[in-house]
Amino acid sequence: MLPLRVSCEPILEDYIGIYVILYDTLYLIFLLKGFKLMGQYFIIASQIIGWDLVRFAIIYGIFMTGFSQAMFLVFRRTHTQNQFQTPSEAHMGMFIMSVGEFVDIYDTFKDSKHEAMGKIVFVVYMLLVTLLLINMLIAMMADTYHNMAGTKKYWFRQWARIVLMLEEDMCYKSRLQFQEKYSQKMDVPQSRLVFVDRCRQSLK
Known part of the structure; x- marks a missing residue:
């Protein structure tokens, strides 16, 4: 937005601003799907x-x-x-x-x-x-x-889906740090996948 303001392109700046506001609204709705109250x-x-x-x-x-x-x-x-x-x-x-x-x-x-x-x-x-x-x-x-x-509990399945999608944008070190906060430790090498699969089975 700032380069457009400097280059005196107010119309293009307005178009991009409208797009960003609408996109942020849809993205917020996507994130709220994982909450029980409004999901x-x-x-x-x-x-x-x-x-x-x-x-x-x-x-x-x-x-x-x-x-x-x-x-x-x-x-x-x-x-x-x-x-x-x-x-x-x-x-x-x-x-x-x-x-x-x-x-x-x-x-x-x-x-x-x-x-x-x-x-x-x-x-x-x-x-x-x-x-x-x-x-x-x-x-x-x-x-x-x-x-x-x-x-029942369809929102929880959406929560697991959102977590997996957000993890794809993280580096490996940050991903492990966040997984320790919401995952349960299991005696298997792929603990995250087992945790999500267990959640899906409990919702059937």
């Missing part, structure tokens, strides 16, 4: 974001593409200002409608030459996307929460 909730959130939201985004994108292009054709020959003048603006207009801000957009239907068709597309879109897909997303997230909440 389970962060694990559930990561499962929802990494799996449920991806599936929802794919289905939502398919519906969004189809309905946005249909709405673009409805307003194609309209000369007044509207939210569907270009295909890209049509995507944004449909997204705004899906979050409930559709009053101003609905008032522009009267300026279209296909007012009836536009209202039909609007009603079908609101039923399928706003009601059906949003409730389907809530059901998927609830199912993921139920499955993950029933897993």
Whole structure:
């Protein structure tokens, strides 16, 4: 950051600052997975974001593409200002409608030459996307929460995983010093591996 400040590159400095802040936030969440108090909730959130939201985004994108292009054709020959003048603006207009801000957009239907068709597309879109897909997303997230909440001591497995990943960035001497603090001494040469394996077996 300091070289960019000296070289008078404020825009690039802002971009890097934004990236660093977001990365540090995600890294903090990753470390908190190993704590019993908050670990389970962060694990559930990561499962929802990494799996449920991806599936929802794919289905939502398919519906969004189809309905946005249909709405673009409805307003194609309209000369007044509207939210569907270009295909890209049509995507944004449909997204705004899906979050409930559709009053101003609905008032522009009267300026279209296909007012009836536009209202039909609007009603079908609101039923399928706003009601059906949003409730389907809530059901998927609830199912993921139920499955993950029933897993006992899953946070402890994440703790062992975090420890192993952090050990990879340490030198051999520092690694042994830290292992003596959280590992149990055993009469085998690979005590750390036996300790982690014992933890995994106890969680099955």
